[in-house]
Amino acid sequence: MNRPLSPPALAQKLLQAVLPQPLADAFLGDLEEHFHQLAAQRGAAHAKRWYWQETLLALPRLTLYSFEIGELRRLSVTGPTSARQPIWGTALSLLFLLPALLIVIPGLLFNLTGADLPTQLGNLVGPILKSWIDNPWIILGGLFVALTINTIAVANVRFEDTGESVRLTFEIKKRPANLVLLALAIFLGLSILVYLIAENLLPLL
Amino acid sequence: MKVISRTEEMILLAVHALAPQAYGLAVGLHLKKLTGKPWSVGATYIPLDRLEKAGLLASSEGNPTAQRGGRSKRFYRLTSKGLKALAELRKMNEALWAAGPDFGAS
16 A cells, blocks of 8 residues: 655654744645655655755755744753853863974964964973873863863753754853853854964865 | 835735635645746745735635645735735826826837
């Protein structure tokens, strides 16, 4: 026995996750109506391709729009004292960011002002610490740990399936210290990436 | 009055043309037919919702049908504010085109 034809379930779930609630029924209903029209006219495979195409086109727009109208975003007020990041968490993040900081900031200063801080820093911190700073795995590992700690501290992503609808909730916690550390980690990571591209890829072009 | 975008203008005109059967899919197919360009359902619903929030459109729900997976259609109609916005837009377009190139002259 043939199963009744229906739109791709995964595409529907993805759309349900980002659609603003008041539009969800009408939007999914319209897609399903046209899906059945296309399936009758041009076959099931064509209808499924069309459904996926519509889904992939709509997902970025709908996600941005849902954020814009506050359907996905929920900014919570700073939580109870016990939920705040303890000071040692911030100190730990800074420690993990230190190798990247010691590479990127003197490098930037050298490019902007010509001051040879990397060499001076090398003399200052001594050969043991210098080799530690020069180890890319320590720098990238530190960045990764700091990014993870601070992302977890500020973002709470929840996926709820109520049967009728699927909701994706991003709860951004207002924790200035963590947001600053997160921004710093992203900045350092991007700086290193741009440096690596400029040093290794551009000369080959 | 905030000047509405070209897409929003086209959607308002399509809703007017299709009334009282103007719903998202029909609006998109109407515009696709007239412009010859593809209109995704997502590209139709976001402006429809913005225009409704701005008070230029109003909507009401139809009955759920099996063809739509048991979901209802949302029918849109122009409000008096929407009609007024279209009239002002037309006046503005005519004023702009009055000083535009004359394509009829050879």
